[in-house]
Each structure stands twice: as structure tokens, then as C-alpha cells.
């Protein structure tokens with residue numbers, strides 16, 4: 001039987017559901033209080049995962065700043081990157097923590113850094129990293145029990161679509177970005193009928209700085 005870590009999604013969106021500028025460039029949505037909460041959440045997880053587009057657009061470090069968490073335990077950084085497009089100078093490859101690049105079998109490259117590992121994994125029907133397979137590897141071979149998925153929209157969509165998610169945190173910043181093609185929290189192909197809806201139960205809603213934090217758990221049928 002396949003195993004999987006406990007999966008938490010964390011995302012910051014605007015009041016109109018956008019997660020970046022219309023051209024995909026990074027937009028800071030979180031307030032100071034939310035940034036602190038996000039670092040504390042990272043500190044409670046064994047690994048933090050993003051898709052390669054987030055690396056290309058935002059160049060995140062995916063570490064925990066000591067300013068927010070004393071004696072942080074840096075989680076393993078994971079990039080889903082089937083064509084191995086992560087740039088050699090990306091901040092996610094910095095020495096501050098270990099990094100795992102998950103690529104399609106046969107596309108493995110070397111980054112010549114001891115703290116960076118590249119593994120090949122089978123792909124799914126869309127040519128993306130097969131989530132069931134990689135979650136099983138993370139659980140059994142890497143000891144990952146709690147995984148934080150931070151985006152972007154394509155990755156979050158696939159985790160939700162494949163029913164791999166245990167909790168969702170959404171911070172909503174009180175401003176509008178607009179734009180028909182501006183990235184949103186869940187991209188991919190979407191669904192076309194009511195019976196495919198991904199239902200969530202609201203666990204908690206609380207004001208946080210100028211915005212609001214919503215905590216959901218998916219309803220499992």
C-alpha cells in the first residue's frame with residue numbers, strides 16, 4: 001500500500017483570489033503576522049514543497065528566518081521539476097538547508113552541491129511528477145511525515161485534485177489585483193461538474209493583521 005505524509009497547503013491570496021501580479025511576478029500579500037505564522041508552520045513541517053515555476057518566478061529561499069523563529073529546524077526543500085529547469089544559482093539551492101529536486105526519470109542533472117539531491121520519479125498522465133509515487137518515496141525513503149505545500153497554483157491544484165491534502169490555510173489580503181489571467185490559488189484544468197467539486201470544511205476563521213486567515217480541512221467522502 002502507498003504511504004503519504006500529512007499534507008498541509010499554505011497560500012496567500014488577494015480579496016479577488018489572486019496569488020501574484022498578472023505577469024506572474026511575486027506579489028507580497030502576507031502581512032507581518034502572517035509571515036510569522038507561515039515561518040512557524042514551516043518549522044513544524046519536515047519538508048516544504050513548490051513547483052518549478054515558483055522557483056523561476058519568485059526565486060524563494062524556502063528557509064525559516066531566525067527573526068521569526070528562534071532555533072529554527074530548516075525543513076527539506078523540495079522542487080517538483082520534471083525537466084530539471086531549476087537554475088543552478090536559484091536561492092532554493094543555497095547552503096542554508098537541504099534540497100531535493102524531483103525530476104522525471106531520465107532527466108536527472110547534477111548540481112554538484114552536497115546538500116542538493118536529484119531524484120528521478122515516474123510521471124502522471126499529464127507528464128507531471130506522479131504525486132502518489134513521490135509522496136510514497138518521501139514517506140518511506142526520506143522520513144517525511146509532515147509536508148507543507150506552498151504553491152504555486154498548478155501544484156496546489158494537483159494536490160487537491162488527487163485528494164492528497166489534509167489541511168489548507170489561506171491568508172486573504174484586503175486588496176484587489178484583477179486581471180483575467182492573473183495566477184490564482186488553484187490552476188490546472190479545473191472541474192466541469194458539481195459532483196467533482198472539492199469540498200472543504202471551515203475549521204477556523206480569524207482576523208490577522210489587515211486580512212483574514214481561513215483554516216480548512218477537505219471533506220473526505
Ligand SMILES: NC(=O)c1ccc[n+]([C@@H]2O[C@H](COP(=O)([O-])OP(=O)(O)OC[C@H]3O[C@@H](n4cnc5c(N)ncnc54)[C@H](OP(=O)(O)O)[C@@H]3O)[C@@H](O)[C@H]2O)c1
Nearest residue numbers: 012019020024051052053054082128129151152153154155
Ligand atoms: N501567494 C502565494 O502564496 C504563492 C506561493 C507560491 C507561488 N505563487 C505564485 O504562483 C505562480 C507560479 O505558479 P504556477 O501555477 O505557474 O506554477 P507552480 O505550481 O509553481 O509550478 C508548476 C510546475 O511544476 C512542475 N510540476 C512537476 N510535477 C508537478 C505536479 N505533479 N503538479 C504540478 N506541477 C508539477 C511543472 O513544470 P515541469 O513540467 O517543467 O515539471 C509545472 O508546470 C507564480 O506567479 C508565483 O508568484 C504564489
